[in-house]
Amino acid sequence: MYASFLDHHVHSSFSWDSESPLETLAEVARKVGVGGFVVTDHLEFDKTDPGFGYYGYEAAREAWEEIQDVTPDLKIRFGAEVTHQEKHLHAIRDFLHAHRYHWVIGSAHYVGHEEISTYVARVEGEGIPLEECLGGYFATCLKAVESNLYDCLGHLDFPKRYSRLGPSLTGAFWLQHYRRTILDTLTACLDMGVFLEVNTGTYRVGFDEPYPGWAILEAYREMGGREVVLSSDAHRPEDLGTAFSVVVKELAKRGLSIRNGVV
Numbered sequence: 001m002y003a004s005f006l007d008h009h010v011h012s013s014f015s016w017d018s019e020s021p022l023e024t025l026a027e028v029a030r031k032v033g034v035g036g037f038v039v040t041d042h043l044e045f046d047k048t049d050p051g052f053g054y055y056g057y058e059a060a061r062e063a064w065e066e067i068q069d070v071t072p073d074l075k076i077r078f079g080a081e082v083t084h085q086e087k088h089l090h091a092i093r094d095f096l097h098a099h100r101y102h103w104v105i106g107s108a109h110y111v112g113h114e115e116i117s118t119y120v121a122r123v124e125g126e127g128i129p130l131e132e133c134l135g136g137y138f139a140t141c142l143k144a145v146e147s148n149l150y151d152c153l154g155h156l157d158f159p160k161r162y163s164r165l166g167p168s169l170t171g172a173f174w175l176q177h178y179r180r181t182i183l184d185t186l187t188a189c190l191d192m193g194v195f196l197e198v199n200t201g202t203y204r205v206g207f208d209e210p211y212p213g214w215a216i217l218e219a220y221r222e223m224g225g226r227e228v229v230l231s232s233d234a235h236r237p238e239d240l241g242t243a244f245s246v247v248v249k250e251l252a253k254r255g256l257s258i259r260n261g262v263v
């Protein structure tokens with residue numbers, strides 16, 4: 001399909017919430033027709049996170065080295081997805097400086113001490129409008145970019161996945177209510193050379209747009225953004241490359257092109 005593109009966000013069995021063997025991921029990559037993928041297993045720094053302590057760098061790196069030998073036709077790169085939390089900034093920095101990766105995604109998965117899915121369910125249950133209580137989430141995205149620790153910002157506008165409103169809650173809503181922080185985040189991406197991820201995981205749960213939504217991507221284009229990286233956030237092998245063909249066309253219509261963030 002798109003042999004030159006890599007899927008830049010794929011979880012393997014080194015993530016606490018995935019059982020995908022690298023061999024199977026490689027098979028699916030061939031079938032889907034992408035040029036390869038980046039393994040971005042969860043790397044957690046908060047003791048309360050269910051993934052804390054699960055990931056082992058040495059074992060993950062070794063598995064990646066081994067898969068190289070049997071996949072000369074694919075480009076498979078070694079990365080990680082870090083949950084960005086300001087309170088763990090120093091620990092994250094120390095770890096990333098001491099370990100080698102081709103590609104590190106910084107993502108916000110929490111609001112305060114609550115994981116986003118729990119948080120959104122709670123506030124909606126309490127009748128608090130989402131336009132009033134997700135400032136902390138978007139502020140963390142901005143901080144992640146400004147930290148200068150990551151190659152890429154993961155799934156901006158991620159909370160939409162967990163709202164009762166479902167796929168009717170698009171990027172336009174977030175841009176309307178959190179405009180200042182979102183535009184500051186996009187500016188920071190452009191100024192600092194941090195890639196914006198176009199994450200198609202949304203298409204597996206009924207959305208017709210990626211994270212971030214079209215309205216945000218259009219704003220990015222208007223600000224001078226030209227390139228994005230493409231990712232599926234697959235936690236199961238069959239999810240690698242989700243909706244890439246649709247999204248590539250939609251991005252082209254909006255004047256955005258796809259780039260590989262790793263060589």
Ligand SMILES: [Zn+2]
Pocket residue numbers: 081107109154155
């Ligand atoms: Zn994530």
Ligand SMILES: [Zn+2]
Pocket residue numbers: 009011081233
């Ligand atoms: Zn992920």
